[in-house]
Amino acid sequence: MGEVTAVGTGWVPLAAAVLLATTAVTATADGALLGRPDRPWAEAARLLRQQRRTTLAADTLLGRGAVLLAPVVALLMVAVVPLGTWTVADLGVGVVWFNALDVVLWAVFWLAGWGANSALALVGAYRFLAQALAYELPLMFALAAPAVAAQSLRLGDVVAAQQGLWFVVWMPAAFAVYCTGVLGFTARGPFAAPVSADVAGGLAAELSGVDRLLLAGGRWLLLVAGAAFGVTAFLGGGGGPLLPGWLWVLVKTVLLSLVLAAVARRLPLWRADRFTEVGWLVLLPVALLQLLVVAVVEVL
Amino acid sequence: MDVSGALTRLAARRLHVLLVEARGATAVRWAAEAELDRRGWVVAASAADADVVLVCGTPGPALAALADAVLDLLPRPADRAAAATPEEVGTALDGALARWATGGLPRAGRAAGAEDGDGDGDGGSGDGGSDDGGSDDDDGDDGGGMDMSGPGGVPLAGGAEDRDGLEMDVLHVPLGPVLPAWPAGLVLTGTLAGDVVTGAGVDVLPAAGPAPGAVPAAVPVRPPGGALRADLVARVLTLAGRADLAGRARTARGLLLAGDPSAAQRQWVRVGRAVGRSRGLRWSLRDVGALDGVLLAEHRVPAGLAGDVADRLAAALADPLSHPLDAEPLDAGSAGWPGPAPAGWRARLLGLLPGLVTGAELAGVRLVLASLPADLTAVVPEVEQVRHG
Numbered sequence: 001m002g003e004v005t006a007v008g009t010g011w012v013p014l015a016a017a018v019l020l021a022t023t024a025v026t027a028t029a030d031g032a033l034l035g036r037p038d039r040p041w042a043e044a045a046r047l048l049r050q051q052r053r054t055t056l057a058a059d060t061l062l063g064r065g066a067v068l069l070a071p072v073v074a075l076l077m078v079a080v081v082p083l084g085t086w087t088v089a090d091l092g093v094g095v096v097w098f099n100a101l102d103v104v105l106w107a108v109f110w111l112a113g114w115g116a117n118s119a120l121a122l123v124g125a126y127r128f129l130a131q132a133l134a135y136e137l138p139l140m141f142a143l144a145a146p147a148v149a150a151q152s153l154r155l156g157d158v159v160a161a162q163q164g165l166w167f168v169v170w171m172p173a174a175f176a177v178y179c180t181g182v183l184g185f186t187a188r189g190p191f192a193a194p195v196s197a198d199v200a201g202g203l204a205a206e207l208s209g210v211d212r213l214l215l216a217g218g219r220w221l222l223l224v225a226g227a228a229f230g231v232t233a234f235l236g237g238g239g240g241p242l243l244p245g246w247l248w249v250l251v252k253t254v255l256l257s258l259v260l261a262a263v264a265r266r267l268p269l270w271r272a273d274r275f276t277e278v279g280w281l282v283l284l285p286v287a288l289l290q291l292l293v294v295a296v297v298e299v300l
Numbered sequence: 301m302d303v304s305g306a307l308t309r310l311a312a313r314r315l316h317v318l319l320v321e322a323r324g325a326t327a328v329r330w331a332a333e334a335e336l337d338r339r340g341w342v343v344a345a346s347a348a349d350a351d352v353v354l355v356c357g358t359p360g361p362a363l364a365a366l367a368d369a370v371l372d373l374l375p376r377p378a379d380r381a382a383a384a385t386p387e388e389v390g391t392a393l394d395g396a397l398a399r400w401a402t403g404g405l406p407r408a409g410r411a412a413g414a415e416d417g418d419g420d421g422d423g424g425s426g427d428g429g430s431d432d433g434g435s436d437d438d439d440g441d442d443g444g445g446m447d448m449s450g451p452g453g454v455p456l457a458g459g460a461e462d463r464d465g466l467e468m469d470v471l472h473v474p475l476g477p478v479l480p481a482w483p484a485g486l487v488l489t490g491t492l493a494g495d496v497v498t499g500a501g502v503d504v505l506p507a508a509g510p511a512p513g514a515v516p517a518a519v520p521v522r523p524p525g526g527a528l529r530a531d532l533v534a535r536v537l538t539l540a541g542r543a544d545l546a547g548r549a550r551t552a553r554g555l556l557l558a559g560d561p562s563a564a565q566r567q568w569v570r571v572g573r574a575v576g577r578s579r580g581l582r583w584s585l586r587d588v589g590a591l592d593g594v595l596l597a598e599h600r601v602p603a604g605l606a607g608d609v610a611d612r613l614a615a616a617l618a619d620p621l622s623h624p625l626d627a628e629p630l631d632a633g634s635a636g637w638p639g640p641a642p643a644g645w646r647a648r649l650l651g652l653l654p655g656l657v658t659g660a661e662l663a664g665v666r667l668v669l670a671s672l673p674a675d676l677t678a679v680v681p682e683v684e685q686v687r688h689g
Contacts, residue, residue, distance in 0.1 A: 208375035269541030
C-alpha cells in the first residue's frame with residue numbers, strides 16, 4: 001500500500017454517507033444475528049414517527065445540541081481514518097485527534113442527561129462520567145502503543161508500519177484495552193449503566209422521537225467509528241489479499257463492530273464503582289506494560 | 301408512494317409498551333411479557349420510551365389515576381390498553397396498536413398552559429411539541445425544605461449531608477409504582493443525594509376493591525412457585541444487563557405456565573449454567589442488597605431470602621423449576637424457597653425495606669426489589685397493614 005492521499009473536506013458528505021451505510025449494514029447484521037434483521041429499521045421508523053417531548057424547565061439548547069453532536073463526533077472520528085488510499089484529512093496528529101474526540105463524548109453524554117432537568121437522566125449522565133474516569137486513561141495509553149511502534153501519530157504511517165505484521169499480533173493487550181474503551185465511550189454492554197433500565201433509560205430517560213433516534217443512532221455510529229479506528233490502528237487497515245484496500249477497511253470494520261456488539265451483549269453491567277478499581281489497578285498497568293514492551297522492541 | 305404508511309407498518313413491528321401492574325395481577329403481567337416477546341415488542345423503560353400503556357389487572361383508584369397521568373407523559377402518538385385477565389392481553393394490545401397507528405389518544409393537558417396549540421397526536425407530523433410544560437417528571441415540588449423558586453416554578457433542591465458526610469443537593473423522588481422489574485403497587489418515597497438513597501418510606505397503593513356483586517376470593521389465586529422464581533431471575537437479569545438470559549428465563553416461565561415442565565426445565569438449566577459461568581455477574585451483584593439471616597429470622601421472614609442479590613439469584617436458580625415445595629398452598633407462607641415461611645412475612649419484609657435501601661445507590665435499590673418474590677405486594681390482606689404501619 002502506498003501513500004495516503006487527503007481528498008479534502010469537500011468529500012465529507014461522501015465520508016458521512018459511507019459511515020451511515022456501514023453502520024446500517026452493521027446494525028442490520030447485528031439484528032439478523034438475533035433473528036430480527038428489521039429490528040434497527042423498525043426502531044428508527046418508530047422514533048421518526050414519534051413526537052419530541054419536553055420536560056419542565058429543560059435546558060433545550062444544551063440537551064438537544066448534545067444529542068446532535070453524537071453523530072457529528074462519529075463523523076469527525078472517521079475523518080482521519082484512511083479508507084484504503086484515501087482519507088478526508090491526513091492529520092499529522094491523527095491518533096491524538098481521535099483521542100480528543102472521544103473525550104468530547106464526555107460532554108456529549110453528560111449534557112444529554114443534563115438537558116432534561118430530570119433526576120434519573122442526570123444520574124445516568126454522572127454514571128457515564130464515573131465510568132469515563134475509569135476507561136479513558138487506559139484507552140489513551142492503549143492508543144499510544146501503535147503510535148510508538150509506527151513512530152508517528154499519522155494514521156497513514158500507522159497503517160504502513162503494519163504491512164509486515166498487524167499490531168494486534170504483538171500488542172494484543174493494547175487492542176483489548178482499546179476495545180474496552182470503545183464499549184465505554186459508546187455506553188454499551190458492561191458500560192451501559194448510563195442508559196440502563198434501572199434508571200429508566202438513564203441519560204435517555206426523557207428523550208423521545210428524533211432526539212432519542214439521534215442518541216441511539218449516534219451510539220451505533222460511534223461504535224462503527226471506534227471499530228474503524230481500531231481496524232486502522234491494530235488490524236492492518238486496508239491490508240489484505242485480493243480485495244482493494246478500501247473494501248478491506250469496510251469489511252474489517254463491520255466484522256469488528258459485530259464482534260464488539262455481540263461480546264457486549266454477553267457481558268453483564270459492570271457497576272461503575274467497582275469498575276473504577278479494575279480500570280486503574282488492572283487495565284492501566286496492563287496498557288503501560290504493553291507500551292513498555294512496544295517501546296523496548298522499537299529501541300532494539 | 302405512501303411513506304407515512306410504510307413507516308407506520310415498519311414501526312408497528314417493534315412497539316414499546318409500558319406495563320402498569322395492579323396488585324395481584326402478576327399472572328396478567330406474565331401473559332403481557334410473553335405476548336410482547338412473541339411479537340418482538342419491548343417492555344418500555346420509561347414513559348418517554350413508550351408507545352402504549354398497558355394496565356395489567358384491575359387497578360385501585362390511586363393506580364388508575366397514576367396510569368392516566370403516565371399516559372399523558374408519553375410522546376405522541378400514544379395509546380392505552382387494559383387487560384383484566386391474562387386472556388385479554390392479546391386483544392387489548394391489538395386494539396391499542398390499531399388506534400396508535402391512526403394517531404392514538406390526544407394529550408389530556410393536565411396543567412394550565414400545557415396546550416401549545418399545535419394539535420398534538422397528529423401522527424408525528426408536527427414540530428414536535430415545542431414547549432408543553434405539563435410533563436414534569438420530577439415531582440420535585442415537595443422537595444428540600446426550601447421555598448426558593450427555581451426555573452419553571454419548581455423549588456430548588458435543598459441540601460443535606462449524604463452518607464459520606466458531604467453536603468449534597470437532596471431530591472425527593474418517589475420510585476414506583478410504574479417501573480419495570482418492580483413489585484406491583486409499591487411506592488418507595490425516597491430522598492436522593494445524587495444517586496444515593498438517604499432516606500426511604502414504603503407505601504403500597506391500595507388494591508381495587510371487589511367488583512360489585514363479585515364474591516371475594518377467600519385465598520388469592522397463587523401462581524406456581526417455580527414461575528415466581530423464574531420471574532425473579534428474569535427481573536434481576538434484566539437489571540443486571542443480561543437481557544438475553546432474562547428472555548430465556550421468561551421463556552422457561554411461560555413453558556411452565558403452559559404445562560410443559562420438561563421443556564421449561566431445559567431452558568432453566570441453560571440459564572443456570574450461563575449464570576454460573578458468568579463471573580462478571582457475580583462480581584457485579586456481590587454485596588448488593590444483603591439481607592442478614594439473623595434479622596430475617598427475628599422478623600420471621602423466609603430464611604431462603606438471606607444473603608445478597610447474587611445469593612438470591614443463585615438460590616432461585618438452584619432448584620428445579622417444579623420444586624416439591626412449590627406445591628404448598630400460599631397461606632402456608634411458602635415462597636417457593638426452602639425453609640419455613642410464617643404467614644404475614646411479606647408485610648414484615650416490606651417493613652424492613654426502608655432500612656435495607658437507605659444508603660444504597662439507585663442500581664442497588666432496583667436490584668434488591670427485583671430480587672424479592674414478585675408476589676411481595678400481591679397478598680392483599682397481608683399487606684394492607686403496611687400502609688398504616
